[in-house]
Amino acid sequence: MEEEIKRVELCVHTSYSMRKGIGSPTDVVKAAKELGIEALAICDDYNTAGYFEFFRACKTNNIKPIYGVTINIEGNRIVVLAKNKNGVPAINKIISISTPEDDLFNCQNKLDDLLNSKEDLITIGVLNDSCDNFDFLLKNFNYVGITERNKLNFADKSISKVIMRKLIAISDSYYINKGDKLLFDALQNNYSKEYRFLKNGNDLLNSFPSQLVFENPKKIYEKIEENVFEGYAAYFDFPNLINEDDFRKLVKKCIKNRHEFKLENYASRLDLELESVIKHKYWNLFYIAYKIAEFAKKKKELVGCRGSASSALLSYALGITAIDPIEWNIPCQTFLGFDLDKMPDIDLNVSVKLHDEIFEFLQVLVGEFNVVRAGSLYTLTDYNASYLVTKYVQNDKHYYDSLKDTNTFKLMDTVVELGMHPGGFMLKSTNNDFYKYTAIKNVYGMPTTVTDFRNLHDSILKMDVLGHIDLDLFRTLEKKTGIKYEDVPIDDPQVLSLLQNSKALNKKKIINPDGNPLECISEFGSEFMYSVIKKSKPKTINDLIKVSGLGHGTGTWIDNAELLIKDGHTLEDVIGCRDDVFNILTQKYGVNSKIAFAIMEDVRKGRGIKEVYADALRVHEVPDYLIQSMDKIKYAFPKGHAVYYVINALKQAYYKVYYPKEFYTAYFDADARKEVLAGILSLSNEEFTRKSESNGFNSEELKLISNMFDMIERGYFFENKEEINVIETDVVSLFN
Secondary structure (H helix, E strand, O other), rough: OOOOOOOOEEEEEOOOOOOOOOOOOOHHHHHHHHOEEEEEEOOOOOOOOOOHHHHHHHHHHOOOEEEEEEEEEOOOOEEEEOOOOOHHHHHEEEEEHHHOOOOOOOOOOOOOHHHHHHOOOEEEEEEOOOOOOOOOOHHOEEEEOOOOOOOOOOOOOOOHHHHHHEEEOOOOEOEEOHHHHHHHHHHOOOOOOOOOOOOOEEEHOOOOOOOHHHHHHHHHHHHOOOOOOOOOOOOOOOOOOOOOOHHHHHHHHHHHOOOOOOHHHHHHHHHHHHHHHHHHHOOOHHHHHHHHHHHHOOOOOEEEEEEHHHOOOHHHHOOOOOOOOEEEOOOOOHHHHOOOOOOOOOEEEEEEEHHHHHHHHHHHOOOHHHHHEEEEEEOOOHHHHHHHHHHHHHHHHHHHHOHHHHHHHHHHHHHEEEEEEEEEEOOOOOEEHHHHHOOEEEOOEEEEEEOOOHHHOOOOEEEEEEEHHHHHHHHHHHHHHHHHHOOOOOOOHHHHHHOOHHHHHHOOOOOOOOOOOOOHHHHHHHHHHHHHHHHHOOOOOOHHHHHHHHHHHHHHHHHHHHHHHHHHOOOOOOEEEHHHHHHHHHHHHHOHHHHHHHHHHHHOOOOOOOOHHHHHHHHHHOOOOHHHHHHHHHOOOOOHHHHHHHHHHHHHHHHHOHHHHHHHHHHHOOOHHHHHHHHHHHHOHHHHHHHHHHOOOOHHHHHHHHHHHHHHHOOEEEEOOOOOOOEOOOOOOOOH
C-alpha cells in the first residue's frame, strides 16, 4: 500500500530551466498534486525566476513548496535546497557568482561557493550514469540523489546503512508527461535514451527501495523551515538620500520658482500631497526622479514624465514634468490613490542619447551596488516552437512519425533568453537585498535581474527611465530653429487648423489626397488615430486629450465612444481617460468622491460597473449611455499621460507648420529611421513601383514612405541620400 503514502519530490525542473524545461510551475504543481506528492522542490538550472509563480501555485493547490536550484560543480550536477530564510539569498548569490558570467546555460560554480552558507542549505549531489562520481558526492554533499538512469546495486554489501540514509530517489524531471520527451529532445536538438518526466511513487518503487522513495526524502523535508520564501516584500525601506525637512524645503523652493505669483492657489493641494508622501515614506522616490531630471537639464537635454505621475502637483513642482495638473484638471488620486497612500510609480522619458548615462548616474546617486537593470525573460512563440520541433523531427529517425501527436504549444512557456527591460532600473531598499528575490547576471555588460521584472513588482522598487526618440527630435529642432521647446505654443491657430484640413501646410502638389495633415506627428500620425480625429472632430486641446485617451485605451473607442459620437454625442460627453470617470461623476453629477474613485478603479482595470454602483449613479441621474460606456471599457489611459503626448504632438506640429525644412531633416535624420530610409531610397523608380503594387513594403517602410510623400507635397526632397539633408525645390521628385 506504499503508493498511498504521500511522497516528497526533491528535484523537478520547470519552463524556467532555460531551453530545457517544459511546463510552467503552475502546471508542474497541479501534476504533482494528482500524483500524490505533498511537498515539491523547484530546482531549475541556474534560475530561481520561477519561485514567484511556484509560491502562488503551491498555495492554491495546498502543496508545500521547497525552493532550490540545480548547479554544476566540477562537472557534477548538484541540487541545492534552501533550508531557511537565509537559504534563498544564498542560492541567488551562488547563481550570481557562477561563471561564465554571460551564459546562463552552461555555468559553473566552485565547491567553495557553498561553504559560507552551508548552514542555510541542503546539498544533493546527483549520481551520473556510470556512478563513478559516487565517492565524490558522498564526501562533499549532504545527500546523493539517484534517478532511474543511474541505479546502484542495492544488494551490494558495500552500501552500508549509513550510506543508505544519505541516498534519495528523485525524478529530476524536465517535463510532466512521458509523451513530452520529443519536445525535450527538440529543445536540446539531441535524442535522449532516458525519460525525464515527473514520477509517482510506483514509478520509483520499480527501481528503488521504499526507504529511498519515501522515508529519506521525508526526513530531508522535515529539516526545512516554513515560509522560506515570502514572494513579496512586507514593506519598502527606500534609499534615504534626503531627510524629510530638507525635502519639504526643496519642494517649496521649486514650486515658488515655477509659480511665484500663484503659490496661494497651489498651497493646499501641494501641502496635502507633500505631507501624505512624507507620512508614507515615499519622498525619496520623488527626490530620485528630481535628481534625474536635474541631471538631464544640466546636460541640456529634455526630460518628460510618463503615465499618471503627472497627476501629482509634486511632480510639477520638482520639474519632473511640465504638466500642471491643476491647470489640466487632473486629480492627484489617480496617481497616489484615494487616501494618497499608494506607492508612487514614477516613469520618465529622456533622450535616447542620454539614456545609457542614466544608469551610471544612478550608480553614483544611490550606490554602485544598489541599482541594477530590470531583466526580462523571453519565451518561445507558437511559430518558433512549431518550427523548432518540425525541423528536429525531419532530422531524427526516432520521431519521424510522431509530429502529428505532439502539442508544440506546450513549449510556449519555455524560457530561451534573458534580456533587459529597455528602461527599467531596480533599486535596492535597505530592508530587501536583491538576492532575497533574484539572482544578478550580466546582460550587455550591465548587472541585471535574472528574475523577470514583472514578477518583482511587489518585491523590489523599479523605476522606468525610457529613451524616447521624440526628445531627440525636439533637441535637434531647437538647434536648427533657435526656438526652444518650452517657448513653442500649443494653442497656435494654424496648428489647430490641421485637425480639419491641411491648408496650413501650403502644399504645392497633392500626391495622396487622403493623407493625414498630422503625418510625422508621433501621437496623431497613425491611420487609426487620424480616423478617430476625422470621426470625433476635435476642435480644442481638451478635445485632443480625449482623443489621445480614446486611442490608447482598450474598449474605449471601437463599439463605444465611436457609436456615441455617431449618435450625436460630442467628445465632451464621452470617457476618454480614467480621470474623466472621476471628474465627470464628481464635478458634473455630484457623485460621492469615494464612490467615484472606486468606479474609476474598476473601469480603468476593465472590471465593469458593479450593480450597486450603477444604482448609485442612477440616483444621481447619470445617464444610462454613460454607465453602459464605462461598463464596456477594458483599460483606460491616464490623463496625465495623454496631456504629455498631446503637448508634444502640438509642439511637433508647430515646427512642422512653420519650419518644414528643419522639421523634415530632423525627422528623417533619426538613427532609428536612417537604415530603413536608406533601403527605400536605394530603389529605382521601377523597383519602387513594382514593390508598392505587390504590397512588398512592411508597416515601418510604409510609414516612412507616407511621410516622404507628405514632405514632397510641400516642395521638399532629399538633397543627399546619405546625410538626409532636405532642400526646397520646384521639381517634386522622390528619386533624384
